[in-house]
Amino acid sequence: MYRTHPLTWRRLGRLSVALLLVSLGGCPSGDPGDKTRRLKMAHVYEFNAPTHSYGTAHFNERLQQAGSDLTVTVYPAAQLGSEQELLEQLVAGELDLAISGPSFLAMWHPPLGVLDAAYASRDLDHMLETARGDELAPHWDELRKRFDVRVLDTWAYGSRHITSNFPIRRPDDLSGFRLRMPAAQVWQASGAALGASPMPISFAEVYLALQQGIADGQENPVPVIKAKGFHEVQKCLNLTGHIQSSVQILMNERAWQRLDARQRAALQKVVRDLGEEVYRGVVEDEQKLIAEWRENGTMQVVDDVDVDAFQKRAKKHFSSGYPFSELYNQITSQHVRVDGQGDAAQ
Template sequence: MSVPSIVVLAFVAHSLLTLYGAQSTFSPTTPKAWCMNRTRLPNWMLHRSVVSPVLVLVLLLSGCQSEEASDKPLRLRMAHVYEVSSPTHAYGTAHLAQRLKQVTSDLDVTVYPAAQLGTEAELLEQLVAGELDLAISGPSFLAMWHPPLGVLDAAYASRDLDQMLETARGEDMAPHWDELRKRFDVRVLDTWAYGSRHITSNIPIRNPTDLDGFRLRMPGASVWQASGAALGASPMPISFGEVYLALQQGIADGQENPVPVIKAMGFHEVQKCLNLSGHIQSSIQILMNERTWQRMDTDQQAALMKVVKELGEDVYRGTVEDEQWLIEEWRKDGTMQIVEDVDVDAFRKRAAEYFSSGYAFSELYNQITSEPE
């Protein structure tokens, strides 16, 4: 707050006090901008003849902090639904606060993992409302706001994680991320890899015909259900926490997830085969409330972007290494049968035909899948 602004406020306060008369304690209705409603003053200071602009100026300076001062450090709150053992947190958000402190003293962040503050949908609501500064979500959830974003969760939109990240961070997706900022005040800071999704089952799955009548558990979002159908399966929307029991009791024939997630959730205990279909190169988006972003100065913005992007690379490496290590371990000890001869081309062709038209992201899907390797 500049000195001229304080002087103006002092004279306004003096005029109002003269008009309404000073009280032994300030009324709860006293304007909060004075920052004096919580202060009890000696009676001699409240006598009309004593109250002056100088006194009010002193009170303002002693009782109110300027906006600039209160913004250093800027304290941020981040939340997501991923477990602490997941690559997203273990290699990423668990280190966010520490990494920020290494590059700036002007930002401080507290991270709430494992759905401590709500479901993915609830966290997005809190983000839009400004109750959260940062959150993480996936394309299928964001597609409920802007349907073309669902393309990143469509089967075989990307060949591998590298192409997915290049697409998500490139010109094809930039206008669609910008729509979130314009319409919902949500800024996409970066896209992180979540992993290559593979199908587990009790029989080998090598081509689309093997999925005929196969009850494949998929997340309930419409994009995921469409991807299950595009593979040739009969998709089932079962909540994540109930998947293990559904597989154990035979309610579902199989499920699909990145290998580290399969391990973390124990799905390898109730399924015999890991079929390396790589049908979705799964991603998550690091989101920020736009109003919070605009509160930061350019140095704070640069520091946050630097750390978020660096952690994204750490998450990518950790995810890939975990998958390779687990597959090799399971192959050696027989935990699961590793089905490597999956006819990926047949699955890709079927998915391309399925998504080529009729979806809000069809044009974008065709554009991405037609780009040369």
């Protein structure tokens, strides 16, 4: 049964004193005569990952161009801790900004896991439309009300595809297939929804697990597959497009309230603009790599995947029994086009 992670509540409970102190005292922005408002941001994504290279690396440049007196010091690559630890620092007010994915946020508010459920979104555009639309708005608002965490925007992380040593075209091909997926409950549920036997293996250990045959395959956006070298130990790239992966740009609500109207407008615009840059970079990188791999034979690109069969299996799996099932059914009902035909895979 999908349920809120108990460790999260205990850790948040231990932060109550810190929350009270921060809410009473606030955080100074610098010297009394310095009008610059300095913000502190951290995330776990590497320097060469699209989230940073197309996005957070350019915060100050864009803020300066906007004529804002804000500056953002960014700590990428888990320099300040794991994703869970960064969320705790954000709630405590030790960080002003952080980035997390839906599966981690679902530990606080379970319906948000819908964005990481297999085939909830038909493509990245649909995922972004959903995340920024009316369906998710009340759920983002719950984070603000309950945890003082404001969602500034959702950025694309990429379309996730399965790699393997033989072609995967239908759910039956995944029978008994040991598919490495992140350990969060919604990810493991998505692996089962596809027909696989999901395995929670640490991301740092995936390469070795594939090389030694501990896992039969893994799934990630194509640029991540390239960056982590998974193409070196897997033969096939199966274009399942089963999850349209996202990350959320989060801000401590008390830090947001300390900004004036012009600062808020500038920060919100820069976050949204950088999100568009990340989206274009993710899509272009995927297209470029797939074309290269087709041409040079780095991997067999399997594009005749029966996505409809995978979608039907996932929809049946998630239609009931999960805290986001009603939301999942609502979102996936949009998968049918006006002409009545299902949408193609990514």
